Amino acid sequence: MRDYRKYVNLFLFIILVAAAFRTEYNPFESNVATLGTGLSIQSDALYKEIEERSNTLSEKPQDAYIDDVWKKTAGRNGLKVNVEKSYEQMKKKSVYDESLIVYEQISPNISLDDLPASPIYRGHPEKDMVALLVNVSWGESYIPEMLSILKENKVKATFFIEGKWAKENSDLVKMIDEEGHVIGNHAYNHPDMARLSSGDSVEQINQTNQILKAITGEKPKWFAPPSGSFNDQVVQSAHSMDMETILWTVDTIDWKNPSVSVMINRVTEKIHPGATVLMHPTSSTANGLDQLIKLIKERGYKLGTIETLLSEDR
Template sequence: MRKSFILIIIIFIAWISVNNPFVNKYVAKLTETALPAAKQSDSLYQTIEKKAPTYEISPSDAKIDRVWKAIPGYNGLKVDIAASYKNMKSKGVFDKNKLVFTQISPKVHLNDLPPSPIYKGNPDKPMVSFIINVAWGNEYLSQMLATLKRHHISTSFFLEGNWVKNNPELAKMIVSAGHEVGNHSYSHPDMKRLTAAQARQQLIRTNEVIEAATGEKSEWFAPPSGSYRDETIKVANELHMKTVMWTVDTIDWQKPSPEVLINRVITKIDNGSMVLMHPTASTAKSLDRLITLIEQKNFKIGTVSELMSENRIIK
């Protein structure tokens, strides 16, 4: 009887030990510690280690370019050897398609650079963005928004403050459709001719009215007609906004035919391009075909924030 009782006690203690989370965690830790040593003696693991550098890409730092001014950085790629090994272990053979990568951040970021305008994203990033400046053209907005929705695209609308004041529901509709909104000044002045105080007032008033109408804070500023001076860029930077220009201009305000507008963009568009457009009849008629052709060139279309981010696009 006593032996049976002792046996029951031993079984009970063993059961508690096995099902104790602290014990399990300790055992798991020991297993994890022992695993790398076992893997490193495995020929597959050694093959992955040896070939990994061949598939790795160094990150590129943000920089000031002589022509394009501020250029954002772009993450590099490093092979996760342990995860790749786990991915290939079942078949036991090296397969480059089963490599697992982690993104490596650059050492210099866009925020590390001195205030400077941005004309394009990183030239290695297969993404483009639309810079849609809005100060008029209400009658074309619905069609453009419908086209963007049909293609599941979010991009960036830069709103004039006075326009937002008079059209708060349209501004709200743009944000509700999933698009980013930026600052396009308050009254569309020639920013190059304004004092620092006047420029500051233009930007602050616009930020206030955009936030009041949409609840969104602007991170990007697009000067009307692309006119600015160094002081303009510094004022925007002090207000925690970066100044964006464009890489490709649709010149849609000249009312080109859809064929002319599309050709103008498609022949120039490249990695990191920002395409300037407005709510016009020309753009509204061209947008559907333009998006299709851009995507056929294997470019992803996103917001300015997405384009400027260091996140790498993995195809």
């Protein structure tokens, strides 16, 4: 009996020693974060102020939706204050400073992918970003200059490329791709898509996808109907191939070869949050692109690809 008790006591002693050396758990250590004074962080006046103000600074996420006029519209992430990280940023000064608030983005419940087939004209109407859309079925002599200007200004654009043109200018397609721009589909031979049968619409999009994938290694996600001509059948055809149909809200009308000042005024008078600016590889655009980019930035807008514009990121 004594031997039995001796072994039981030894066993219990070993368990207690092992528990004491566990780094992830110590029964004598508090889980409440403390300040140097021994007070909990939660009781600090600065922490409490951040916590109280966080309610007014937070924003709910906005779901993607289909607008009566602008059709499929991207959602927008909400904002939530990370109180602990914000406190870490401010505790050295021990003074509340809203510029040091740390936010977390909260995704909406409904994204663009959750919505039925519908064209897209713009980004979220509160997103201070603009996307340059370049439709390409001619004008190859201006593309290198445009790419150089975009690179100098650290701007990425979206090039919607015709399949037939891509076959004849694969080097330029590769150049656009290697510069990090997004490449979209502009049908095969610039047809009036609204007049095509469903089968012909699919063929126009699919044939171009195959050509662009052979050149770049990736299947396009975005489709821009030539001349903006489309109907529900065209949108459904693109949707059946997991593609979104992209239109625009601001038109340079550069194919009419306007003066640079006229083209720039057209854009700057109509620019808005979430805008999509349509252009082509023309002399007007090549000569005015640098100035146009700078003016858009001066208005407080960032410039990004269609992917960035339509993302839910703030």
